[in-house]
Amino acid sequence: MTRITTANGYDNKDNLLILIDSPASPKLQELLTDDEWTQVKNAEDQKIDCCLLPESNRAKFVLFLPKHEDSNRRKELVRRAAAKAIKTFHKIKATTVFIKNFGEIDFSLECAEALALSNYQFLKYFKNKKEKKHALENIVLDEQSVNAAEANALQYLTEGTCEARTLINEPLSFLTATQLSEEIKRMGKEAGFSVEVFEKEKIEEMKMGGLLAVNRGSFTPPTFNIMEWKPENAKNSKPVILVGKGIVFDTGGLSLKPTANSMDFMKADMGGAATVIGTMYAVSKAKLPIHIVGLVPATDNRPGNNAYAPGDVIKMYSGSTVEVLNTDAEGRMVLADALHYAKQYNPELVFDFATLTGAAAVLLGGQGISLMGNAAAEVKSQMIESGYRVHERLLELPMWDEFGEMMKSDIADLKNIGGRMAGAITAGKFLEHFTDYPWLHLDIAGNAFKHKSDSYRGKNGTGVGVRLMFDFFRNYMKNI
Numbered sequence: 131m132t133r134i135t136t137a138n139g140y141d142n143k144d145n146l147l148i149l150i151d152s153p154a155s156p157k158l159q160e161l162l163t164d165d166e167w168t169q170v171k172n173a174e175d176q177k178i179d180c181c182l183l184p185e186s187n188r189a190k191f192v193l194f195l196p197k198h199e200d201s202n203r204r205k206e207l208v209r210r211a212a213a214k215a216i217k218t219f220h221k222i223k224a225t226t227v228f229i230k231n232f233g234e235i236d237f238s239l240e241c242a243e244a245l246a247l248s249n250y251q252f253l254k255y256f257k258n259k260k261e262k263k264h265a266l267e268n269i270v271l272d273e274q275s276v277n278a279a280e281a282n283a284l285q286y287l288t289e290g291t292c293e294a295r296t297l298i299n300e301p302l303s304f305l306t307a308t309q310l311s312e313e314i315k316r317m318g319k320e321a322g323f324s325v326e327v328f329e330k331e332k333i334e335e336m337k338m339g340g341l342l343a344v345n346r347g348s349f350t351p352p353t354f355n356i357m358e359w360k361p362e363n364a365k366n367s368k369p370v371i372l373v374g375k376g377i378v379f380d381t382g383g384l385s386l387k388p389t390a391n392s393m394d395f396m397k398a399d400m401g402g403a404a405t406v407i408g409t410m411y412a413v414s415k416a417k418l419p420i421h422i423v424g425l426v427p428a429t430d431n432r433p434g435n436n437a438y439a440p441g442d443v444i445k446m447y448s449g450s451t452v453e454v455l456n457t458d459a460e461g462r463m464v465l466a467d468a469l470h471y472a473k474q475y476n477p478e479l480v481f482d483f484a485t486l487t488g489a490a491a492v493l494l495g496g497q498g499i500s501l502m503g504n505a506a507a508e509v510k511s512q513m514i515e516s517g518y519r520v521h522e523r524l525l526e527l528p529m530w531d532e533f534g535e536m537m538k539s540d541i542a543d544l545k546n547i548g549g550r551m552a553g554a555i556t557a558g559k560f561l562e563h564f565t566d567y568p569w570l571h572l573d574i575a576g577n578a579f580k581h582k583s584d585s586y587r588g589k590n591g592t593g594v595g596v597r598l599m600f601d602f603f604r605n606y607m608k609n610i
């Protein structure tokens with residue numbers, strides 16, 4: 131994990147990431163040799179957005195801060211520029227990079243965030259891990275730019291995001307539901323949140339019919355995971371609950387998915403769970419004064435054993451019955467039980483995160499997350515603001531009754547699919563049935579996993595949602 135610290139000035143051996151608006155700063159000239167100074171001047175003349183000044187054993191990377199009238203957009207452009215700069219530091223095997231700001235607006239934190247996230251690797255399964263590992267270990271921020279508390283918070287946030295990525299990147303051959311629970315316990319110990327795991331027997335006793343139905347095709351048992359961070363100085367009296375879809379692999383079940391471009395990355399179908407676990411980790415490590423509970427129902431979805439079949443009617447944990455017309459709409463089955471479980475907390479607010487529908491991925495092409503629910507307009511707009519700040523943007527979809535009508539069954543209280551139209555919305559309406567508190571649903575199907583590298587988000591598991599919720603909580607606490 132990349133360490134993010136602060137220091138009072140750098141020394142001559144440090145690799146530098148120098149942030150400037152233009153080469154006009156006299157301070158910059160002091161820092162550079164005459165040759166380097168000419169190089170920077172030439173770079174700007176040629177409209178190059180950055181310029182590398184190599185010395186024998188270190189790099190001074192001058193980053194001309196991109197401009198944009200929208201401040202959130204500008205932050206994102208800066209993060210992306212820093213993510214490009216890291217390639218140079220990797221090439222020269224830099225172990226430490228000091229970020230020095232000469233810009234009018236200080237973007238040190240954004241740059242540190244992008245460097246730390248771009249430095250992430252998932253090497254567990256390579257034979258020659260050591261050779262592949264990036265040398266970069268430390269990102270040092272100028273004390274004059276950033277205080278130690280901010281640097282620490284960023285450290286915890288990037289750790290939580292990278293933990294979420296690793297959970298997503300782990301394949302089913304390792305990450306069964308049982309193993310996911312082991313990982314949650316480990317992370318709870320590291321970060322300080324408490325963990326309780328319900329095993330299959332308990333889940334049966336509780337009659338969590340949705341989770342048990344999806345697990346019927348599996349060769350390994352389901353788990354139901356409860357995490358809690360309850361600091362004494364919590365600002366909220368009723369907990370905020372985070373529910374995450376924990377399908378550790380989705381074959382589609384008997385309604386089998388086609389393999390190509392569809393089933394091959396379904397180890398990422400616990401992306402919602404990864405958001406929740408990564409957020410619990412970051413919030414607890416940063417000791418944010420907010421009482422939160424994480425709920426993760428976990429299983430794989432397979433056609434084996436006594437798999438649930440299209441047409442089956444399932445009695446859910448809430449007592450409602452569901453006619454299963456497609457076993458591939460399994461996420462809502464397990465989430466429904468967790469959403470019902472959440473009621474006993476009398477929660478202030480409940481979020482669920484899920485790689486729920488292909489329709490949501492198609493709608494926003496991975497550029498945003500669809501948002502639905504009945505939480506207060508103020509909460510929604512705070513979420514949307516956070517989304518712009520961290521570039522995990524949200525788009526609200528309607529909750530119109532007509533979409534709920536589409537989920538009515540002839541023989542049960544609900545059916546689990548609503549037809550070809552408005553698939554992301556009907557999925558949300560299904561979930562709504564199991565809520566009785568202020569609630570928001572985030573469909574991250576297009577965001578949890580990237581097939582192509584996407585700047586500091588990287589390739590494969592992205593850890594989406596952790597940065598969003600961390601930002602949301604830090605602001606939400608100020609307002610309660």
Ligand code: BES
Binds near residue numbers: 380459461491553575
């Ligand atoms: N896990 C999938 C959704 C998904 C699709 C996630 C693409 C990530 C990328 C989910 O369980 C699913 O299969 N949903 C079906 C629902 C349909 C049967 C109503 C879908 O979207 O096709």
Ligand code: ZN
Binds near residue numbers: 382457458459460461
């Ligand atoms: Zn599915």
Ligand code: ZN
Binds near residue numbers: 399458460486
């Ligand atoms: Zn799924």
